[in-house]
Amino acid sequence: MRKPIMAAALALAAAGGLAGWQVLPSFAREGIAIPPPALDVPAGEGIETAVLAGGCFWGVQGVFQHVKGVTGAVSGYAGGAAETARYRVVGSGRTGHAEAVAVSFDPAEISYGEILQVYFSVAHDPTQLDRQGPDVGTQYRSTIFPQDAEQARVAAAYIAQLDAAGVYGAPIATTIEPGRPFYRAEDYHQDYMTLNPTAPYIVYNDLPKVENLERLFPEVWRADPVLVSEAEASY
Template identity: 65%
Template structure:
């Protein structure tokens, strides 16, 4: 589906202003965002459409030390790009975010996720990409992550932060499988690709504009 989307994005780019591709929503911080008991590095796995853009956004968040594109929700045997692309594996294109809780909180990451990284009101799609592999989902690793995610969704829903209902799924994380090497740091390595220009670069600009306190210019790359 993404190959078709690449062509569609190239055509659309010729006729559509850049910022029309992504509309970010300024959101309040989570009311519930407790500090962790220990300062150890934490991980969060989220899905929100094509992993190129989601990875690119979180690579520009202060406190994020690593963001890896991959797959979550399905079996190890089907955690491959061509197979996941069929839309019947249970996998979603996902990003595993490793972060320093002393520099950025889980609540701040969730705020960026809902506000900038994707549109949480689109069911089983994001922009030109359609299928359950592009669903909006948070893969929670423990009860605390689940509590924070559910409470923030409830907070945003109560505040009617979006014109349509939030459809983000809360799923238990079984395992995260890194994607193929050519998908890593894709936004950074291919900034001129029509798909990236139209769908993803506006997300980086939205992050910088809406949350300058946690934006950083130099991305945290998976490869140096």
């Protein structure tokens, strides 16, 4: 997100436009520097995909759209059946789905482990169980949906590594759910942060994540987001 847009959006908060919004914990507002994974997926050829859930997909998608090496980030649902992969149904919290993002990336530029490092550091708070900030329910759970056994092994090892290091001061609540298909969300959810930078929810909950990405990961930061319309075929 370009700096002038972000500055204007954050001015909304300063002007009192976010009165009544629930205060997020400091971790979710500030991000946290964490070590890279000791175990990673070997670099392969061609575009690969990571499917991650960490609360409302608007923010998770928005973060990864600003990561170098990411060729696409698409909002959707994972964890449930195809027939229930619809926003109004998923919102019941009874479908098994989580709001998720399919992150397509070039392993020659960024590894799966580095994707997970961003996910655990700035994209969401992995210590919250079945919620993220003001959003409550299993559909907002922290979950990794590995696309193969190697991704599952690396994700499990990284969670164990971070827990052992005690970097959060609380246990990681992230689950690993293999073998779950990803279903694309409705068009109006795609590129939501980019299209609605002054929406109060985005200003308060999600723009800080993008700022934290630039601050904590300058080596992978990209100012202009990769949009769904530019990358739909890559996931």
